[in-house]
Amino acid sequence: MKRLFILSLNILCCILCSFAEIKYVFYFIGDGMGDNQVLGAEMYRSAVQGEPLGRVQTLMTTFPYSGHASTYSESNGITDSAAAGTCLATGNKTTNGTLGMDTYNSPLKTIAEELKEQGWGIGIMTTVAIDHATPGAFYAHVPKRNQYYKIGEQLSASNFDFFGGAGFHYPLGKKDDKDVNLYRLAESRGYTIAHGMEEVAAFKDSTINKMILVQKTDDDGAKHGDNLMYSIDQREGDLTLKQIVSTAIPFLEKRHERFFMMVEGGMIDYACHGDDAATAFGEVWDMNEAMQVAYDFYQAHQDETLIVVTADHETGGLALGNSDYTLQLELLQNQKCSAWVLGDLFARLFEENKKPSWESVQQIYREELGFWSAIEITADEEKELKALYKTACKGKSKDTKTMYKTINALGNAGIALLDKKAHIGWTTRAHSAHAVPIFAIGAGAEKFSGWHDNTEIVPLIRQAVQ
Numbered sequence: 200m201k202r203l204f205i206l207s208l209n210i211l212c213c214i215l216c217s218f219a220e221i222k223y224v225f226y227f228i229g230d231g232m233g234d235n236q237v238l239g240a241e242m243y244r245s246a247v248q249g250e251p252l253g254r255v256q257t258l259m260t261t262f263p264y265s266g267h268a269s270t271y272s273e274s275n276g277i278t279d280s281a282a283a284g285t286c287l288a289t290g291n292k293t294t295n296g297t298l299g300m301d302t303y304n305s306p307l308k309t310i311a312e313e314l315k316e317q318g319w320g321i322g323i324m325t326t327v328a329i330d331h332a333t334p335g336a337f338y339a340h341v342p343k344r345n346q347y348y349k350i351g352e353q354l355s356a357s358n359f360d361f362f363g364g365a366g367f368h369y370p371l372g373k374k375d376d377k378d379v380n381l382y383r384l385a386e387s388r389g390y391t392i393a394h395g396m397e398e399v400a401a402f403k404d405s406t407i408n409k410m411i412l413v414q415k416t417d418d419d420g421a422k423h424g425d426n427l428m429y430s431i432d433q434r435e436g437d438l439t440l441k442q443i444v445s446t447a448i449p450f451l452e453k454r455h456e457r458f459f460m461m462v463e464g465g466m467i468d469y470a471c472h473g474d475d476a477a478t479a480f481g482e483v484w485d486m487n488e489a490m491q492v493a494y495d496f497y498q499a500h501q502d503e504t505l506i507v508v509t510a511d512h513e514t515g516g517l518a519l520g521n522s523d524y525t526l527q528l529e530l531l532q533n534q535k536c537s538a539w540v541l542g543d544l545f546a547r548l549f550e551e552n553k554k555p556s557w558e559s560v561q562q563i564y565r566e567e568l569g570f571w572s573a574i575e576i577t578a579d580e581e582k583e584l585k586a587l588y589k590t591a592c593k594g595k596s597k598d599t600k601t602m603y604k605t606i607n608a609l610g611n612a613g614i615a616l617l618d619k620k621a622h623i624g625w626t627t628r629a630h631s632a633h634a635v636p637i638f639a640i641g642a643g644a645e646k647f648s649g650w651h652d653n654t655e656i657v658p659l660i661r662q663a664v665q
């Protein structure tokens with residue numbers, strides 16, 4: 200009898216659970232995050248911690264449901280972030296470069312706009328500019344993704360409740376008097392701008408309806424609006440994605456019965472455009488930190504919360520393996536800064552002295568990458584680096600233009616050599632058509648398992664919440 204009672208109680212619970220309404224959706228997008236960015240990040244950390252390979256896991260790979268999505272766009276076998284973001288926000292493919300519009304430049308309604316109309320609180324956050332392609336895809340509708348000022352105008356017109364990230368790309372527009380500073384425009388539309396966590400703390404008790412949380416800036420956003428610091432380069436006091444998510448959750452929960460949050464790990468892509476593995480893996484873990492906050496929230500609201508993690512495309516054609524059956528990912532722990540910062544160190548050295556000594560170049564390699572100390576450099580490898588040094592001394596250095604930054608040739612060569620020695624391969628400095636992973640946990644999560652096209656993800660979220 201007692202057993203029967205427990206059984207019926209279980210059945211009742213199951214029925215009630217299946218009717219439980221989803222009130223909280225977390226949509227994580229790792230920009231440029233293919234399977235190998237995730238797996239590599241886990242194997243790297245396992246190796247560094249002396250654990251068996253893959254023992255140290257990110258949260259997403261522990262989720263009960265997973266699958267893959269193809270990412271090609273309407274126009275290209277290999278998508279850009281605008282077409283991919285549009286698809287992940289609307290369920291429709293479009294041409295590369297187009298944001299929030301179809302191939303005929305008609306606006307497409309996004310899942311965030313739909314839910315906003317239904318009274319949900321909406322949060323859009325990223326490690327890059329809040330008007331960049333992925334966040335922009337959720338509120339903006341422009342024929343060209345680089346129409347940043349226009350995207351910025353549409354950001355505050357969306358009336359979404361919370362934005363978090365580095366800032367606006369071009370808050371002052373064309374520096375034309377007709378262009379209103381985008382921060383002032385947002386304020387005139389009822390947004391409170393918080394520059395860094397100290398200002399968030401100061402706002403705590405006041406009545407704020409809508410918030411934009413950005414990095415602290417020197418001159419009102421004109422300088423540091425493009426991206427947060429890479430996790431590998433972060434210093435105490437730098438704004439992090441985890442802090443943004445930790446701010447957004449209580450902010451939205453207090454003001455809305457239901458909320459939808461898109462959280463982008465935007466700089467995984469930036470690091471992979473630079474073929475910089477240690478920095479990319481650091482960004483995967485950085486997104487994992489932010490996900491932990493969402494996961495903690497999920498644990499307290501399991502029946503009402505859905506977490507979906509995916510990527511817009513893979514970047515770099517990252518391969519774990521470049522020769523035989525060896526991987527030496529642990530070598531990457533000798534890298535102390537990103538390729539961007541390393542390149543800047545070399546650029547500064549040559550600015551200060553047109554012909555610095557080879558030893559001063561070696562010293563930077565030693566300190567930042569562990570060359571000639573923790574990592575053995577062969578005579579041939581040294582010869583190649585020295586040839587680049589000699590070219591630089593003649594003022595003829597061929598720096599590498601990547602999507603988001605030109606990297607000094609010596610910096611670039613150092614990272615490329617380290618990655619090669621770790622047995623990492625890169626096929627491109629652009630995107631690839633590799634399928635991307637999907638991970639899901641919570642109410643409705645089972646729908647996301649299996650092989651999908653990226654057009655199917657938004658309809659699945661819609662099905663889950665309606």
Ligand SMILES: [Zn+2]
Binds near residue numbers: 283512
């Ligand atoms: Zn992207």
